[in-house]
Amino acid sequence: MRNLKRQLLAGPYILWMAGFIVLPTLVILYYGFTTTSGNFSLLNVTSIAFSVHLKALVLSLKLALSCTVICLVLSYPLAMILNSMKSKSQGLIVFIFILPMWMNFMLRILAWRLLLSNNGVINSLLGALSLPGLDILNTPKAVVFCMVYDFLPFMVLPIYNAMARIQPDIIEAAKDLGAGNITIFFKIIVPLTMSGVISGIIMVFVPALTSFAISDLLGGGKVLLIGNVIEQAFMQEYNWNLGSGLSVVLMVFVIASMALMNSHGDEGGGTFA
Amino acid sequence: MRKTILFLLGILALSSFCAGCGKKDSPDILTILNYGKYIEPEVLDMFEEETGIKVEYEEYITPENMYTKYKAGAIDYDLICTSDYMIEKLIKEDEALELNFGNIPLARHLDQTYFDFCKSFDPDNQYTLPYFFGTVGILYNKKMVDESKVDSWDILWDQSYSGKIIMADSVRDSFMVAEKRLGYSLNTTDDDKLREAQNLLIEQKPLVYSYLVDEAQDEMIAENAAMAVVYSGEAGLALEYNENLAFSVPKEGSNMWIDAWFMPKSAKHTENAEKFLNFLCREDIAYLNFDYVYYATPNIQVKDSLDTELQENTTIFPPKEILDNCEVLKPLDDETTMRYNLYWKEIKSAD
Numbered sequence: 001m002r003n004l005k006r007q008l009l010a011g012p013y014i015l016w017m018a019g020f021i022v023l024p025t026l027v028i029l030y031y032g033f034t035t036t037s038g039n040f041s042l043l044n045v046t047s048i049a050f051s052v053h054l055k056a057l058v059l060s061l062k063l064a065l066s067c068t069v070i071c072l073v074l075s076y077p078l079a080m081i082l083n084s085m086k087s088k089s090q091g092l093i094v095f096i097f098i099l100p101m102w103m104n105f106m107l108r109i110l111a112w113r114l115l116l117s118n119n120g121v122i123n124s125l126l127g128a129l130s131l132p133g134l135d136i137l138n139t140p141k142a143v144v145f146c147m148v149y150d151f152l153p154f155m156v157l158p159i160y161n162a163m164a165r166i167q168p169d170i171i172e173a174a175k176d177l178g179a180g181n182i183t184i185f186f187k188i189i190v191p192l193t194m195s196g197v198i199s200g201i202i203m204v205f206v207p208a209l210t211s212f213a214i215s216d217l218l219g220g221g222k223v224l225l226i227g228n229v230i231e232q233a234f235m236q237e238y239n240w241n242l243g244s245g246l247s248v249v250l251m252v253f254v255i256a257s258m259a260l261m262n263s264h265g266d267e268g269g270g271t272f273a
Numbered sequence: 274m275r276k277t278i279l280f281l282l283g284i285l286a287l288s289s290f291c292a293g294c295g296k297k298d299s300p301d302i303l304t305i306l307n308y309g310k311y312i313e314p315e316v317l318d319m320f321e322e323e324t325g326i327k328v329e330y331e332e333y334i335t336p337e338n339m340y341t342k343y344k345a346g347a348i349d350y351d352l353i354c355t356s357d358y359m360i361e362k363l364i365k366e367d368e369a370l371e372l373n374f375g376n377i378p379l380a381r382h383l384d385q386t387y388f389d390f391c392k393s394f395d396p397d398n399q400y401t402l403p404y405f406f407g408t409v410g411i412l413y414n415k416k417m418v419d420e421s422k423v424d425s426w427d428i429l430w431d432q433s434y435s436g437k438i439i440m441a442d443s444v445r446d447s448f449m450v451a452e453k454r455l456g457y458s459l460n461t462t463d464d465d466k467l468r469e470a471q472n473l474l475i476e477q478k479p480l481v482y483s484y485l486v487d488e489a490q491d492e493m494i495a496e497n498a499a500m501a502v503v504y505s506g507e508a509g510l511a512l513e514y515n516e517n518l519a520f521s522v523p524k525e526g527s528n529m530w531i532d533a534w535f536m537p538k539s540a541k542h543t544e545n546a547e548k549f550l551n552f553l554c555r556e557d558i559a560y561l562n563f564d565y566v567y568y569a570t571p572n573i574q575v576k577d578s579l580d581t582e583l584q585e586n587t588t589i590f591p592p593k594e595i596l597d598n599c600e601v602l603k604p605l606d607d608e609t610t611m612r613y614n615l616y617w618k619e620i621k622s623a624d
Contacts, residue, residue, distance in 0.1 A: 052618045059622075118482075118497040135436070138483045220483025221442045224622040236337045236444070237614045238344060 028251075031244035044245020053229055053246065060225040061253075063140060063215075064208035067147040071155040071204050072197065074148070079159040079193075094160070097153050105150060109217050112146050113137065116218070138220030146218050147208045154207075155200035162196025163189070198261045206254050226250055303545040304329045306339060307354045308532070309487045311405075313565035320552050326545050334486050335443045343368075349539040352546040354404055356530050358445070361394035362604035363537065369400040370536040376547035377402065379554035387571035390531050393601055401533035402550050405568035407505035408529050408591045408599055409446060410522035412489070414515075417499035423521040426454040428500070430473070435480045439492060439501035442484035444617045445602055446528070447474060450502055453525045460603040464612065471616040475623045484621075493518060504530070506568030509589040513567070520588040522595050529591070529599035532568075 035041045047053060082090055100108065115121050116137040123133045136142045166189065174184050212227030219225075226246065233243035309332045317328045331348070333339040336359035343350060343363075363369055374380055380402060387403040395401045413423050417437065422428045429438055429450065441447050449459040451470035461467065482498045489501040494514045503511075508520035534553070536546050552558055559572040569590045570576060576584060584590065591599075605613065 052615070052622050055622050117492070117495065119495055120497075220481075221485065221621065222478065222481065222483065224618070228621075229618065232614075232618065235341050236335065237611075238337070238341045 028244045028247055031240050032248040033245070034241060036239070036241055041241075044241050045248055047242060048246060048249045052224075053226070056224050056226045056229045057249075057253075059140070059223070060209055060227065063144050063147065063225065064205050066144050067151065067208045068155075068201055068205045070144070070148050071152050072201065074152065075155040075159050075200065076197075078156055079163050079196075080189075082156075082160055083163045094157070097156060101153060106213065108150065109146055109214055112142075112149070113217055116142060137218065138222055140219065140223050142218040143215045143223050143225075146214050147211065150214070151204040151208060154203040158196040158199040158203070159193055160196070162193040166192050194264070198264060202258055202261050205257060209254065209257075210250060299327075300542065301325060301545075302327045302329055303542055303549055304331070304348060304351045305354075305549070306331050306333060306342065306348075306350045306352070308332065309334060311354065311532075311566055313561040316553075316558055316561055319558070320549060323552075324545075324548060326542075326548070328549075337444070343537060343539070346539070349541050350537055351540040351542045352534055352549060353537055354532055354534045356532050356602070357391075357394050358602040358604045360401055360533060360535055363535070364395060364400055365604065368538050370538060370540055370543065371399045372402065372536060372550070373543075373547060376544070377551045377554065379551050382554050382556065382559070382574050383571045384573050384576075387531065391533060395533075401535045402554075403531055403533045403571045404553070405506065405566060405570060406529070406531040407568045407589075408522050408595060409441075409449065409502065409504055409527050410508065410520055411500050412493050412503045412508040412511055412518060412520050413500035414493065414496060414498075414517050415519050416517050417496075420519070423500070423519075424524050426450055426523045426525055429502070430454075430477055430480070432480065434499050436482055437499035438477075438481050439489045439498045440474075440477070440481050440484050441489070441502045442486050444613050446502065447484070447617070447620075448613060449528050449602075450474075451477075453523070453527060456525065459528055459600050460605070462605060462609045467612060467616060471620060474620045478620060478623055504568070505588055505591060506566055509586065510567040512588060522591065522599075524598070526598045526600065527595075529596050529601055531601075 032044050033040060033042065035043070048057065082093055085093070116134065117123070118133070118135075118137070120137075126133055136145065170188060170192075171184055174188055179187065210227050212225060212231050215223045215225045215228055216231075227250075230243045230246050230250070233239045233246065303326050305328060307330070311332075312330075317330055320326065321328055331342075331350075333342055336356050339353065339355050340359060340362070342348070343353065360369070383403060387406060388398050390406065391398060391401050391403055411423055411426075411428070413420075418428070418434070422431070428434070429440075440450070445459070448467075448470055451473040452459050452461060452466070454473065455466070455469055457463075457466050457470070483492070485492065485501070489503050490507045490511045492498050493501050493503075493511050496515070496517070503520075505520065505522075508518070512518050512520065534550055536543055540546055553562070554572065556572070556574040556578070559570060559575045560578065563570045563572070563575050567589060576590075587595070
């Protein structure tokens with residue numbers, strides 16, 4: 001009886017999952033493995049091997065990877081600094097970090113386009129200071145830049161959470177036993193924040209890999225990511241089978257990267273634990 | 274036990290989904306699908322106020338996007354405005370409903386010339402009501418561009434404008450530029466010619482600032498680029514905002530297009546749709562729309578009411594000798610369409 005009650009509590013979520021996750025996935029799988037006339041076919045999935053699609057996938061992986069690395073390099077020291085501050089100012093800084101997320105993500109991308117354009121605010125300022133202009137709009141650099149800007153909080157917060165959870169006693173004990181700062185960092189802090197790092201990596205890498213709006217708006221239509229190819233297949237070419245087939249391939253990449261990461265982070269304590 | 278619960282919940286989820294499908298059908302609505310920035314928003318409010326019909330209005334970017342939205346079938350559109358070749362494709366697929374011109378008496382305000390133009394895709398003028406027409410050309414900034422050279426598409430391949438060129442983010446429009454530069458028809462299906470055009474566009478890509486449709490105008494007004502491939506009306510409007518801008522239709526020829534309204538098969542409120550079309554032909558409404566989108570209007574009353582300077586504005590109202598040099602887009606067969614799409618993707622992914 002107790003078991004039944006518990007299951008009923010999960011009801012709304014199961015309903016949600018069935019309607020908005022399982023069902024759509026099945027539809028994607030159906031479209032992905034059939035032709036327009038409804039016959040079984042592997043062509044949509046294997047078309048990832050076409051040079052255009054492969055190039056887009058490689059570029060997506062490359063940009064997502066650079067975005068993740070940059071986020072990690074920025075976030076880790078930041079989380080450490082945050083953690084060493086007084087708890088009152090910690091709350092304020094975390095708040096400031098989350099503040100931009102109150103605004104819609106599309107609006108922020110559009111704002112960056114205006115800021116970065118040839119006669120935009122940034123270039124006018126640089127020009128006024130007689131510095132060379134920043135010419136990154138409509139290049140992959142601008143796409144990575146905006147991805148970092150958008151996804152940075154998703155890296156900072158889990159790392160910061162994991163770090164805040166380390167008991168000061170542990171570090172004191174290590175010091176008592178004669179460990180130097182470097183040893184403490186590598187033997188205690190890094191292993192204990194690993195779960196946060198891994199959640200952070202997943203939460204940055206996966207959306208970066210699948211994004212298409214950022215590359216569309218800041219890449220000037222010149223940066224073709226796999227997300228753009230899929231979007232074009234659906235919206236431009238009216239070829240849902242191809243779009244679904246490529247989505248299946250992308251899903252495999254996403255699941256593989258999550259599995260790879262999770263196999264390293266079983267200790268728990270991260271956002272997904 | 275757990276399995277049965279899961280199963281029951283699954284069924285529930287499915288059934289609640291299907292319940293959403295049988296939407297209530299209210300008689301007092303009108304669902305419209307139109308290009309972006311292609312109607313004075315106030316016109317919709319005025320129509321709602323005058324008739325009590327609630328307008329559900331949706332926009333799209335390229336005709337291909339429209340085709341997908343319509344074909345997806347999620348929304349029953351009553352009225353769609355799109356371009357010549359796409360209407361022709363839909364008429365051929367038997368997706369258009371005949372208009373009852375008896376309910377659109379004000380259509381007499383439209384110049385017969387443009388009904389004749391429409392005959393190229395709607396031979397008996399049964400399905401469509403012309404809305405606006407124009408050409409495609411180069412919108413350029415006089416301060417940044419050598420004006421003696423803008424009479425040719427060649428200028429879009431000129432190295433000295435590297436990073437200052439905006440191309441159209443639309444398959445047919447971008448290919449049109451390359452095809453016309455090569456002296457081919459913009460409806461060519463010949464694979465060698467297509468490849469040649471593709472190579473030209475790939476060669477051009479390093480010079481391109483960005484590929485845009487509706488935003489090209491804004492970028493040009495802000496002087497972020499030196500020239501852009503745009504529709505004539507967009508150029509007309511941009512000229513109003515920035516006096517350094519000018520427009521040219523290159524001598525190699527270009528695309529003459531005409532956008533028109535039609536009722537798709539999904540239409541549930543055909544009477545409302547015809548009422549709306551009649552409303553659009555009314556002089557004051559047609560004027561508001563003209564003033565907002567700034568494309569050439571087929572409405573004689575509106576054109577006559579404009580001051581002569583505007584009537585003689587060749588950017589907005591392309592003269593006959595330019596139109597004679599232009600070609601109308603035709604729908605392509607499925608295989609050629611696929612090739613166009615693939616080649617376009619290759620251009621977009623080229624370095």
